[in-house]
Amino acid sequence: MTFKPGRKGLPTHRRAFLGGGLAMGMAALGGDATAAAPASPPLAARMPDSMKTLGGADLAYGQPSVHEQAVQRLAHPSTAQTAGFAIWRTPLQHQRGIITPSGLHFSVHHNGLPDIAPDRHALMVHGLVKRPLRFDLERLLRYPMVSRIHFLECAGNSATNALSPTAMNQTLGDLAGEVSCAEWTGVPLSYLLNEAGLKEGATWVVAEGADGGSHARSLPLSALLKDGFVALYQNGERLRPSQGYPMRLFMPGWEGNVNVKWLHRLEVTDQPAYTKDESGLYAQVLDNGQIERFAFHMDVKSVITHPSGLQTLPEARGFYEIGGLAWSGHGRIAKVEVSVDGGKSWALAQLHAPVLDRAFTRFTVPWQWDGKKATLMSRATDEQGRSQPARSEWKRKYAMQSFHHYNAVQAWRVGTDGRVENVYA
Amino acid sequence: MTFKPGRKGLPTHRRAFLGGGLAMGMAALGGDATAAAPASPPLAARMPDSMKTLGGADLAYGQPSVHEQAVQRLAHPSTAQTAGFAIWRTPLQHQRGIITPSGLHFSVHHNGLPDIAPDRHALMVHGLVKRPLRFDLERLLRYPMVSRIHFLECAGNSATNALSPTAMNQTLGDLAGEVSCAEWTGVPLSYLLNEAGLKEGATWVVAEGADGGSHARSLPLSALLKDGFVALYQNGERLRPSQGYPMRLFMPGWEGNVNVKWLHRLEVTDQPAYTKDESGLYAQVLDNGQIERFAFHMDVKSVITHPSGLQTLPEARGFYEIGGLAWSGHGRIAKVEVSVDGGKSWALAQLHAPVLDRAFTRFTVPWQWDGKKATLMSRATDEQGRSQPARSEWKRKYAMQSFHHYNAVQAWRVGTDGRVENVYA
Numbered sequence A, B: 001m002t003f004k005p006g007r008k009g010l011p012t013h014r015r016a017f018l019g020g021g022l023a024m025g026m027a028a029l030g031g032d033a034t035a036a037a038p039a040s041p042p043l044a045a046r047m048p049d050s051m052k053t054l055g056g057a058d059l060a061y062g063q064p065s066v067h068e069q070a071v072q073r074l075a076h077p078s079t080a081q082t083a084g085f086a087i088w089r090t091p092l093q094h095q096r097g098i099i100t101p102s103g104l105h106f107s108v109h110h111n112g113l114p115d116i117a118p119d120r121h122a123l124m125v126h127g128l129v130k131r132p133l134r135f136d137l138e139r140l141l142r143y144p145m146v147s148r149i150h151f152l153e154c155a156g157n158s159a160t161n162a163l164s165p166t167a168m169n170q171t172l173g174d175l176a177g178e179v180s181c182a183e184w185t186g187v188p189l190s191y192l193l194n195e196a197g198l199k200e201g202a203t204w205v206v207a208e209g210a211d212g213g214s215h216a217r218s219l220p221l222s223a224l225l226k227d228g229f230v231a232l233y234q235n236g237e238r239l240r241p242s243q244g245y246p247m248r249l250f251m252p253g254w255e256g257n258v259n260v261k262w263l264h265r266l267e268v269t270d271q272p273a274y275t276k277d278e279s280g281l282y283a284q285v286l287d288n289g290q291i292e293r294f295a296f297h298m299d300v301k302s303v304i305t306h307p308s309g310l311q312t313l314p315e316a317r318g319f320y321e322i323g324g325l326a327w328s329g330h331g332r333i334a335k336v337e338v339s340v341d342g343g344k345s346w347a348l349a350q351l352h353a354p355v356l357d358r359a360f361t362r363f364t365v366p367w368q369w370d371g372k373k374a375t376l377m378s379r380a381t382d383e384q385g386r387s388q389p390a391r392s393e394w395k396r397k398y399a400m401q402s403f404h405h406y407n408a409v410q411a412w413r414v415g416t417d418g419r420v421e422n423v424y425a
Helices: A023-029 A159-163 A172-176 A189-196 A221-227 A276-281 A391-397 B023-029 B159-163 B172-176 B189-196 B221-227 B276-281 B391-397
Strands: A086-089 A107-109 A122-127 A133-136 A146-153 A179-188 A204-209 A216-220 A229-234 A248-250 A263-269 A301-306 A318-327 A333-339 A361-369 A374-382 A411-414 A420-423 B086-089 B107-109 B122-127 B133-136 B146-153 B179-188 B204-209 B216-220 B229-234 B248-250 B263-269 B301-306 B318-327 B333-339 B361-369 B374-382 B411-414 B420-423
Touching (some): A133 A189, A159 A391, A204 A221, A248 A263, A301 A333, A301 A374, A333 A361, A361 A374, B146 B229, B159 B172, B159 B391, B172 B301, B179 B189, B189 B221, B189 B263, B204 B221, B248 B263, B318 B333, B318 B374, B333 B361, B361 B374
Parallel strands (some): A122 A263
Antiparallel strands (some): A122 A133, A146 A179, A229 A248, A301 A318, A318 A361, A333 A374, A374 A411, A411 A420, B086 B107, B146 B179, B204 B216, B204 B263, B229 B248, B301 B318, B318 B361, B333 B374
16 A cells, blocks of 8 residues: 545644544545535446446455555565575555465575475474474374464564665565564474473474575474474465475564474474574674574564555645554563654554464554654564664664664654655654 | 375373363374384485475465465355356365465355456445545545454355255365455444434445445444444455455454445435345245344354364374364354264363454364264354254244354264264254
8 A cells, every 4th residue: 555645634633643532533534525515426427337247257266456466575686586595575564454464474585485295295303302203294284283373573674774874765565574474373392392202401402494495493492392383374274385385383473584494304402503594694793792692582673554665645734544563572562652753752552452472463543744744653562561772772782784683663754745764763 | 184094093092082181182193103213313315305406486476385276265166156146165174273364265246256446446425424425445545444353254154054955965165165254454434424424314324335236235324333344454465356355344243245345335324225135135034934134143153174074084093183163243252062972962172362252263172083983063152142053943943945144053974984074963
């Protein structure tokens, strides 16, 4: 959805934020009364063509409207799609609600998409276990499963804002679209690990994917036993190839790359493996020169989805709903504050149910825009009291070249022409 | 997912239902220990082909795996797709979790799929209003929206079980797949109707779609003001054509056909319009000869999704998770009971969070099958205390040819060969 020039509204309120119910805001919006002025409008004259013709046939697997083809995942222009890193971002500015459609879920591949026939794939559990086990898909499907609605975020999400010395004028999807939220269903890892039987010293698990990049990460055993599961379904259907078909590791709230896709083995060990991925790419340099390894949790974060970067407000003043998404790898969102004056004052946003553990939470706040320059910001706080830092604060913590786990407040500048752009504020 | 012959499990428990934790059930399942007997299995020999080759490229709008093409919506064989009724059913037996993917959401069309360009579509609000209004899409997108996870069910769902004198041996999707659950996002109707201003006598609203079938239904104004919204998004993206693109009426918990698709006008009136759809098709004959009109709410209902019709249990005994979906048009699900002996005894199933208002609720119960004939049933009760009737009880209430609002208990017979079939029990 892009805001485009439309009909004129009637501004009725001077306060920037509207309190006391939405009806006030509604009065300011208004439908097109002039076009339908007669008490009984001539309906026949308005009968659309679609009512006069035979409709078309549907497909066995439904598709979006041909009129919505602009809503696609965004391929990162600098990455090849079949080798090394490939990045696809969710166009978050088009999403409403908390569920990201599977076709638009972000994805990062380390070596393109492997084509895996499910009947030839299996998961091995070995290492410090009493009974090494091999689970083919048919066997896994018989286990009890859990379903959870959780966000998933790439550790490198929002890298542009972390690294670029000046704010890039891009859409929200381009800037921060390596995060999505879906319903994941799978078999708790505790079932599989307990069945294999843990030997003394078992404290870590090395998870490896069956992709050409041999993507592998070490995870603490205790966390896997508590929270981890082998995901087989996403949003009610079997995982898609870009999400690790036929099975992936899922660790709620942890950075995307430890949720190993195309999972084919779990090796129980007494220490981390220091794989190439965790020793190099996903270790981050702090400002004091130390290396931050095994920083698993994604921190509390929020973004305003509408209005957002490269959108244009259709009228130079009037009612707008500011809305966005908040999430935290540590639990539920407790509150979101929104500012329209660059952080000088903040209003409490409405959180929309359901507010779920480690999931997208939708927030909104009604806004009466006076037509002057405005800087919109959102700041989320989770149930543990963690809050988003300002960009300057985040930058002070990490070395100049670091860009993982960026969760600073996102600011959008609205110009007097209604154009919205990314700014550092 | 179809249960197919697999490896042998080791039955360890005699009780039909497993209490006291899932770990007991797990012991009965077992991975393939023999295939991985060495303490350190030779991993290199097991390296799958996908690790030795370059992966493929992805699509901007993601798609399911080519290996999952059997999971499609089921077109009702007796209905044309472009004229009259077309019915597409959700293959519920393949769904896990509570969200139905949009590509598999059930759909009933009254005249095929209209192709509607969003910039030429508008919603008119007229009739007993002070100020007739016309809302184009761009205008509607500026209004505050709500998001709700709700089931949607066709009034005629499960017609086969209602009408057929003998139980048809079909899949769950064929038998009861005109129900799905999604996250819907849109503008509350109270905003639009209050803005138009209601005149004295306003008590009903006639909603009409812009399809060639001119599908129209009358709804009580009070209910629309309380609960109704104009849905613009489904599962995070804009509505798909089969769900009414670019806008539809949504009334949580009410029979599918009142959720008018391709919505183009709402006429406020002082009485129902007795449209062809509500006077004919969606009125139902009771056993006493009276006609039941305006029966909006879908009642409490549940189905076991696994194991279900036409599946085959892979082993003649052993551990299985019985799982299914429950929902009610009157509120939340309070409990689901499961029987494996045709209704003689019942066990309380586990309800999986989130248990949402008028949404699918997932339930499971662990089952140790002794290999003998078994009849599986589920019976849901909602928070208002409404419970599913037996089929005989339901049939006594309605005339022989009636089939709407069928919510009787579904029974699956498991044969000694593991085959599952639909039975009346």
